[in-house]
Amino acid sequence: MVTVSQQPNFKRIQSEIEREVEMTLEGDNLWNREDQLRSRLKDQNSRVLIILDDVWEDLHDLEKLGIPRGSNHNHRCRVTLMTCLRDVCENMEAQKIMEVGTLPEKEAQILFRQKASNLVDNPSLFDIAKDVAKECKGLPFAIITVAGELKQKTKPSWEDALKQLCDAKTRNIPGVHSKVYKF
Incomplete structure (x- = not known):
């Protein structure tokens, strides 16, 4: 689970995911780190659920974080978005949107x-x-x-x-x- 926040820091998000999947990303280059993380998340021998919490804007492309996208691959990585804004889910092409309303x-x-x-x-x-x-x-x-x-x-x-x-x-x-x- 990673808190994205109103001003996302991609390197911090990558580092938190890196820590949780027990790997070490080499270097400071975001693109190099993205490739390493994507490779790990596509590993056929693991199952990973990434929860991106407090998402305020469309992250445009999860691939830039190193998170594989789409359903046409065989890896076992899934992503859940938590946001107050339905548009974010729609813009990021979420497969299923579940709204939580106010509590009695x-x-x-x-x-x-x-x-x-x-x-x-x-x-x-x-x-x-x-x-x-x-x-x-x-x-x-x-x-x-x-x-x-x-x-x-x-x-x-x-x-x-x-x-x-x-x-x-x-x-x-x-x-x-x-x-x-x-x-």
């Missing part, structure tokens, strides 16, 4: 409690946690991100987070790509 309030609360592990140790956070989770509007990405940030934080941090969520103008949230706002 009860499921959102459960996910939030799972990701914010300090709730078990601090019952005084239960009420504020419920309000914070509700402000995430059932969006799994928001729930996981906010809960992860608040994990092991004190009550004042939780109160501050709730205030920021309640006061947030959807166009001014740091670190959130503008394309998300249309959701």
Whole structure:
């Protein structure tokens, strides 16, 4: 699993894949590294699932990363894209698109409690946690991100987070790509 992010760094992505498939890419030349990685991923004796998480734009050509593309080959390498933007999947010609919508309030609360592990140790956070989770509007990405940030934080941090969520103008949230706002 590799996080791509809003500004992909192809060398870092290659290096993370390299580490996971237990190989060493020689040199700094992206094209040379791409050939080496592609060769390894096409190996008939292995099965590899590459999960590209947090993809914001069409990566144009997975081949440039060294990831074999298409279904007309015999290798056992598969790629899964995780993105908030359906267009990315369509532009990259994904074979199957599975959408994850918003969670019902009860499921959102459960996910939030799972990701914010300090709730078990601090019952005084239960009420504020419920309000914070509700402000995430059932969006799994928001729930996981906010809960992860608040994990092991004190009550004042939780109160501050709730205030920021309640006061947030959807166009001014740091670190959130503008394309998300249309959701």
